[in-house]
Amino acid sequence: MLKYSKENINGKIVVRIDQxxxxxxxxxxTWALFDFIGDNNLADRFIKVLNxxxxxxxxxxxxxxxxxAIDNQEQIKNLYKFIDSMDAAFLDFNxxxxxxxxxxxxxxxxxxxxxxxxxxxxxxxxxIKIHKPEDPLKVSEIFSxxxxxxxxxxxxxxxxxxxxxxxxxxxxxxxxALSNAKKRxxxxxxxxxxxxxxxxxFLMETCFDYIAIxxxxxxxxxxxxxIFHTIVPVAYCDFVLVDKKWLNFIKSTSxxxxxxxxVYAQRxxxxxxxxxxxxxxxx
Numbered sequence: 001m002l003k004y005s006k007e008n009i010n011g012k013i014v015v016r017i018d019q020x021x022x023x024x025x026x027x028x029x030t031w032a033l034f035d036f037i038g039d040n041n042l043a044d045r046f047i048k049v050l051n052x053x054x055x056x057x058x059x060x061x062x063x064x065x066x067x068x069a070i071d072n073q074e075q076i077k078n079l080y081k082f083i084d085s086m087d088a089a090f091l092d093f094n095x096x097x098x099x100x101x102x103x104x105x106x107x108x109x110x111x112x113x114x115x116x117x118x119x120x121x122x123x124x125x126x127x128i129k130i131h132k133p134e135d136p137l138k139v140s141e142i143f144s145x146x147x148x149x150x151x152x153x154x155x156x157x158x159x160x161x162x163x164x165x166x167x168x169x170x171x172x173x174x175x176x177a178l179s180n181a182k183k184r185x186x187x188x189x190x191x192x193x194x195x196x197x198x199x200x201x202f203l204m205e206t207c208f209d210y211i212a213i214x215x216x217x218x219x220x221x222x223x224x225x226x227i228f229h230t231i232v233p234v235a236y237c238d239f240v241l242v243d244k245k246w247l248n249f250i251k252s253t254s255x256x257x258x259x260x261x262x263v264y265a266q267r268x269x270x271x272x273x274x275x276x277x278x279x280x281x282x283x
Contacts, residue, residue, distance in 0.1 A: 001056065001087040002127070002137050017124050017131070021089040024055040024279055027233035029226070030066040031266060032241040037078040042269075047085045049276050057086045058237055059139065060093040061123060062228045064146055076147075080140035088139040091236065092120040093228040098235075099201045117198070118236045181209040192254035199260055200235040206253050207231060217245070237261045238279075241272060 001020045028036070036043045050057065070076055092098050101117035123142060130145045131137060170177060188206050195202045207227060211217055230246045242250075244265040264272040 001089065002124075002139065006133070015128050015133075017128050017137070019089040019119060019124065020087075021056040021058065022054050022087065024050075024053055024238040024276065025058050025089075025236070026050060026055060026239045026276070027058040027060075027091065027229075027237045027241070027261070028063075029229045029240075029242045030063065031243065032269070033063065033067065033079065033082070035266070035269065037075060037082050043078075043082055045273060046276075047082070049273070050086050053276075053279060053281055055087070055238075057083060057088040058091045058233065059083065059088055060091045060228070060233070061120060062093045062225060064123075064143055066225070067143060068147060080138075080143065083143070084138045084140050090120040090123045090139075090142075091232055092118055093232060095200055095204050095228070095231040095235075098232050099204065102198060102200060117200075118232055178212060181212045185209040185213060189252070189254045192259075195255060195259055197259065198235045199255055200232060202255070203231045203235055203253065203260070207249060210249050210252060234261045234263060239264070239272060239276060241265070241269070 001022065003018045003020070005016045005018070007016065036046055067079060070079065098117050105117060126145070127137075127142055130141060185206065188202065188209075192202075207230070226243055226246055230240070230242050230249070233240045234242075234250060238261055240261040240263050242263060242265065244267070247263050247265040247268075250260070250263045262272075262275060
């Protein structure tokens with residue numbers, strides 16, 4: 001849930017947008033968003049269940065970027081209607097940034113929520129700049145604003161994944177590095193039950209080794225982006241829908257709910273909805 005507020009601080013009006021992500025929190029990979037907006041009955045079922053539970057739909061900058069590919073006006077309309085039909089919040093997709101904030105929290109102590117490692121502060125700042133106070137605050141505003149930027153010729157930065165590819169290539173092409181990756185992967189798996197929330201760094205390091213040692217695992221440019229759909233959402237959310245290969249990765253880590261999210265692939269969509277429907281209200 002996003003909340004807009006104004007404060008008079010020393011004679012200066014300060015605008016704030018805060019977000020509250022009430023459980024259960026659900027993160028949808030792009031395919032899942034497309035599945036829901038393409039089927040009204042499916043969408044209505046999901047919206048009804050999540051609203052009855054008082055839960056939160058989690059979105060990220062990757063969600064925004066990948067939905068810019070939609071050029072059908074009816075689909076765009078359905079997307080906005082879908083994400084505005086529930087309480088929603090923004091998750092920071094950048095796991096290196098999130099891990100850095102987690103380490104600050106561990107070092108300084110204090111309330112975890114004050115540092116809010118998984119909140120995307122940049123997106124919240126963007127909403128402050130584009131939101132008109134006289135209008136209701138809607139999550140779809142950020143999607144609409146970036147779409148307008150594209151139509152105006154602005155190029156959106158989306159090359160975060162390019163920094164990851166060389167890391168994996170070096171490991172795959174170096175016998176010693178590959179051997180060490182296999183050893184690390186086995187040791188982490190053996191110690192998975194000791195991992196405490198949030199398991200972001202554990203997931204990141206295990207993911208890199210997993211890709212390196214699975215040498216037949218093809219990673220086209222677009223596939224790298226799916227890592228950003230996986231690591232932070234799985235570390236912080238209650239339910240996450242991802243591609244099948246990333247569900248297989250999560251299973252390989254030996255991490256289990258509630259250490260991490262319950263994770264589903266497209267073929268498990270019905271199972272996900274049943275599990276969500278069977279979820280008890282947190283209070």
